[in-house]
Amino acid sequence: MELIDGKKISQEIKQEIALEVKEMKAHGKRAPHLAAVLVGHDGGSETYVAAKIKACEECGFSSTTLRFEDTITEDELLKTVHELNNNPEIDGFIVQLPLPRHINEQKLIEAIDPRKDVDGFHPVNVGRMSIGLPCFKSATPAGIMMLLERYNIPTKGARCVILGRSNIVGKPVATLMMQKGYPGDATVTVCHSATKDIKEICREADIVIAALGQPKFVTADMIKPGATIIDVGTTRVPDATRKSGFRLSGDVDFENVSKICGYITPVPGGVGPMTIVSLMNNTLLAAKHIIYPE
């Protein structure tokens, strides 16, 4: 069994991005600039935004955090989005989710200019990805594809089983895995809460991508020996031995599955770090106007 080290790969890619930014600057261009909109004081959101800003520093990007109290109105937040859309100094921006209940998240997402939508959540980017056109791919699916590529996991004709049909992981990663090219060209099956015989289906898989949010759902008896296991789950489970009072648990029973699979991502340190790197990559692409030429 080989560990797919998302932490290591993410460091490598950040260094590659930093090198490219250095060259951009040497050619008189300004650094890519990411803005993050943070509403309220949710602990998880604070942590995520801080990690994204730190990654910007590692990549040599400029970054701006716009903080608002959770009393902000939808109209005020929409106005901020429009200002960011029209600000030529900002290449891409994200609105950290979740938003307070009185704000319509979908409306906010659709107000973002697709050319600056580095989270890849706008329907234009989702649709372009489905059609196979250049687009900002959403962060987690793109990060998974990078891991498969960096570890040279064969995907053409491989049976790929995806557990979960969410809009941010299951559905888009299914689209990417079935598209022509590498990594891709896999025979993809998407399982979910209504699926029968999920164990039998998993056992046929050369690649399992687990994104259900159910700790240790994937057990050793569901895995074909030598299969590649990508664990997207990050559920907080209580753990009295930790200072935080919790630890992150993946969807895979790592201890037992790792004994028979060929490759596996740990949690934490697998898909997680790649998600932020995908955002950095999208921001670089935005700054270079590669997806949507000027």
Next chain:
Amino acid sequence: MELIDGKKISQEIKQEIALEVKEMKAHGKRAPHLAAVLVGHDGGSETYVAAKIKACEECGFSSTTLRFEDTITEDELLKTVHELNNNPEIDGFIVQLPLPRHINEQKLIEAIDPRKDVDGFHPVNVGRMSIGLPCFKSATPAGIMMLLERYNIPTKGARCVILGRSNIVGKPVATLMMQKGYPGDATVTVCHSATKDIKEICREADIVIAALGQPKFVTADMIKPGATIIDVGTTRVPDATRKSGFRLSGDVDFENVSKICGYITPVPGGVGPMTIVSLMNNTLLAAKHIIYPE
């Protein structure tokens, strides 16, 4: 074996739409109005547009056909699209594909206002469908879903195998079949040219949707007894006994598969007529401003 009679169902739905249009008019509203843009003199395109205009008449819709020689420039065609976008008398319109080679089809499609994109090809509609938001669903996948619904085919937890990963059939019908609700909630596998063991995979399917464009690809030994077979193939094969010199062939070996399956669509008279009905349905939705409120 029961035949899924797309011709009959399409007539029923057109009558339902006509009834609704009659009521709209009785309430002082004008009839839904579809415009079709037809470039050049391709035989297939002429036939399709004529069939769509005829369906408009059956539904009580107004229709307009805008004809252009294939010498029209991309700019002139884009100008026509903008005029249709801004014409309040037109509820929806289609640009019949394929277009002459000097015109960028994708650019034309993206110039269409998503609110009038009744073909459902604009990335905004594709993306919204993927996310599960209200949208104009593209015609063939929507027609397939209507057939499954009208024949009460169970889909929840069913194994659904889709042959083909095209942007207009395979990928969108996969999305619809896996989404929550009925028809949907199926465990979907998408097979394509890189798939190994396609026969074995098909044999596990409760529902097979064949959209490869390979005549008689699906043979009886690939089918589980009692399965539902949806045949999207419409390949023209030479036939000296026909006046036209050809006949339409589906992707399924109907003669032998029909002996063991539970339900099957014929070609012609199965999915084909439903495709036009989906377009009519989208035009009605556009006129009622249901997908995108005013």
